[in-house]
Amino acid sequence: MAQGMSNSAACREVGINRKSGNRRRYGRKVVDRAGNVRVYLPITEVRESDALSERFLSENERIVIASLLRTGYSLRSIARELARAPATISREVRRNRDPRTGKCHPFQAQHRASVRRARSKEGKIRRDPELKEFIQQRLDLRWSPEQICQALRTAFPDELDRHLAHETIYQAVYLPHRGGLERAAGTLRTGRPARRSRRRAAQRATRFIDPGMLISHRLPEVDDRAVAGHWEGDLIVGTANRSTIGTLVDRTTRCVKLLHLPGSHSAENARDALLHAFTDLPAGLAHSLTWDQGSEMSRHDEFTRATGIPVYVCEPASPWQRGSNENTNGLLRQYFPKRTNLSIFSAEGLAFVAAELNSRPRRILGWQTPANLFANLVATLE
Template sequence: MRRARSKKGKIRRDPELKEFIRQRPDRRWSPEQIPQAPRTAFPDEPERHLAHETLYQAVHLPHRGGLERTPGVPRTGRPARRRRRRPYERATRFIDPGTLIGHRPEALNDRRVAGSREGDPIVGKGNRSAIGTLVDRSTRYVELLHPPGGRGAEQVRDALVHALGDLPAEPARSVTRDQGSETSRHDEFTRSTGVPVHFCEPAGPWQRGSNENTNGPLRRYFPKSTDLSLLGAGDLAFVAAELDSRPRKTLGWNTPANLFAKLVATLE
């Protein structure tokens, strides 16, 4: 009663508009798609034009109201709105939060500089087994990791240390991964090897483009129905060698193995 401009919500004030809108969620329209329909149906009645925020308020705010909560309204089925964090507010969920990809040094963003790798697990049948991948952003050289004894954070840390711990500084400049729980011991890996780990934004696999493009060819060897726990280090080395010996268009039809060998030779 104390509100300066107290009034019913737009949808509650207009029963015809309310019924017009109610038909759209039944067809599984999203809150951003629904407001486009009144603009087409009532082009000369701007008072009936909506923003998607109006629909959210009509469902979630009792004092605004207008749309009853029924199956399919809202389409996600969530009982309450979920606040979206801004990109600058996001952080990893680990004890040591790590560094997001947006803070990766500019020199490491240049693909012409070898030594920056992207990594990700490939999960097997029933999500019960996994192998790790590392792809060099410059040479596209692929390494497959065989976590000993499981796919937990300790096993992944040990596999990364084994793969990168003995390399010269240039071929091992950084690792970029997603925020899966298997990478939660990234700080221990960095202390052991001196190689920093950077993390993609949530739901941002495209930020590891080289790694994502490698997973497709790998799935031809390891379909999702494969029990990856049955594979040994020799099996993974064989597949990695086949991938690294293929000429790549993006490399001028050179092979990742040849470019990586030349890089290591210049540093010895």
């Protein structure tokens, strides 16, 4: 096991039962016929002082699991109680329960988990030179890990130990000291030097949003596009995210306004640009604004106090809730291609682009132009 074998593989190697291996691994107590007790220490040293990530179950959580199981809770109920995935609880019960009785003893389970973490972390790919060479050759040909995993099943149909999950290859690439795979600049399509951590769902909402601002609280008249003056907004970004242009589109007329954001797209600059854009609008054509959850809108309350226009935000990762604006941003890429330095465009240049876009006839408007529709509405309000 010090060489990285699992308990089952080590037991097969030395020719003993897997349960016997478990007893030696975690320590055991033997009582002879005379009633004498002999305690054998575990063969693996456990380092209890290592700091563990929150993604691992703690000893306190294992105590709760054991207690709730005795009470009769289901695995899903326990998962809800601990705010964990049901699969996490199921795996914990399956792997760390007592192998003889099938019951969960929290301190024994904690010990089992600690010993399992403490064993050698050398990866399966490093231990198998032929497997490593097979994977490395295909990585050099720019195959994806998922494609390689499918090829392994074809190349080694009867060798189940060589059938990998693509996550195993990703870990071997990002942790070469464990996996042993070499990674050049174009090995993986992302080209990242390290893995990008994923935020949990509770971390995605920005701190400046309160429940009353969510798009679900928007008036019903906004959804049917019957009333003009409800705007959607966003930013398009230039090369290396260092330059931006703000975009506004009216949901009814599809009239476009572009915000000049020289220097940066900070919350202060975005607020000032929005105030300037809405200053010239008649009150009847400025009812609401819908944006995404970008930090540039963190001063939305100051914009609302100054104009009386409420700001609504979309749910995370839901650009379709601003469909008109997303479509408009796609049209604007004809003028502002990706990986372009957008700071070279002046306010006059942006106004020219907006005017040209608003003068295009649109099928969704019955082949009328946004400029004509918007001008007619302004005339009726005067």
